[in-house]
Amino acid sequence: MNETAISNFNKVKVSYFLLPLLLLAIVATYLYTHNAWSAGNYISIQKEAFIYFNLRLSKFPVLMSNFTQLGDALIILSLCTILILYAPRIWESLIWASLISALLCSSLKRFFEIPRPAAILEKDSFVIIGKAYFGNNSLPSGHAITLFTVLTVLLLALMPKNIYLKLIWIMLIIGMGILFSLSRVGVGAHYLLDVVIGSIIGYISGISGIVINRYCNIWSWIGLKRYYLLLIILFMVCSMVLIQKMLCDNLLIFYFSLLSLFMTTYILIKNYVTK
Incomplete structure (x- = not known):
């Protein structure tokens, strides 16, 4: 498994950043054309969509409560600990990717300062499952960043060679990422764009961790x-x-x-x- 991860990681190129950067550009253009660079307008243009998805996803409180925890670094990285024994190269990249995602997440939250849904929307207009968050740190979703950071590293590390298996693997990982990330809307903690932007940043963090580890492999001792x-x-x-x-x-x-x-x-x- 470790040899497979090394081989796949060596195929990762700088051009892999083009897709997520393009997606971020599309989101930025959408916000610009809707005059949504301010916190108030950012929230108002997606308020109805947030309430729509929140009310439907919150009908499955047990699933939402469990899925949303996969965005917790302790939970999702604990599930990956066995890879230290059989594919330490994956963990070398995961460490770098996690550090990058943590830096980007904290910096962007402080920069945008978007109020959480519970801090600004009417209490009876949506459902909150679990803990209610009232801070001005909604954008981007840290859980979505963490989730897609880990999933991106796993996606590229364990990519099959067969084209059909490769398509199935990609669809499976992306599908899981979308489903688990949307749970942040389901529990009433984030808006849709928080999750979308967080997922893209997580993808960038995952690729960055792989690329950086190739040239700065200081975690090789881990195995x-x-x-x-x-x-x-x-x-x-x-x-x-x-x-x-x-x-x-x-x-x-x-x-x-x-x-x-x-x-x-x-x-x-x-x-x-x-x-």
């Missing part, structure tokens, strides 16, 4: 056995944080992430103590 103890301690800490989350919100997705952490930690311990 070495002598550093397993560090990973074991890290995963144990993550497990405790996850258990704390489970005590607050008993969601199924937490169990999958915790199971992944336990399995990976067990294998790491077993390999570490084996001479």
Whole structure:
């Protein structure tokens, strides 16, 4: 699997940035033509669409509650921990991509300062599932950025060679990304364009992580056995944080992430103590 990831990553070119940049240009043009560069107009042009999708998606509160957690870095990265053993090159790129996505997310949220739906819309006009957010940090969606950052790295790392399997793989990953990202609208935390822009930025972050790791591979130690103890301690800490989350919100997705952490930690311990 690691050889497949290395081979696929070597095929990633700078031209891969053209599509997401084009999509961002289209969104920017749409906002410009609708005079929606101000916070008020940005919200008003998509208020009806937000309420429409929110009311329909919120009819599935259990799914929305679980899907939206996949935008939490702890949850989705925990599900990927097993790849450290069999495809460490994927994790090398994931680390870079995650750092880039975190930087872009925090910077853009401070720059745009768009009020969250709960901070400006009528309370009885839409549904809030779980925690209500009232800050001025709606754009872009951090969950969508995180989700598409990880999915982009996985998409390109595990890309099949067969053209038909490749199409199925692309449709599967993109479909999952759209579905899970839209859960942010379903729980009433973000507008549609927050999710769209966040998804595009996540794609850019994923590609950036792959490209940067090719020229600045400082995480190559992550798959070495002598550093397993560090990973074991890290995963144990993550497990405790996850258990704390489970005590607050008993969601199924937490169990999958915790199971992944336990399995990976067990294998790491077993390999570490084996001479």
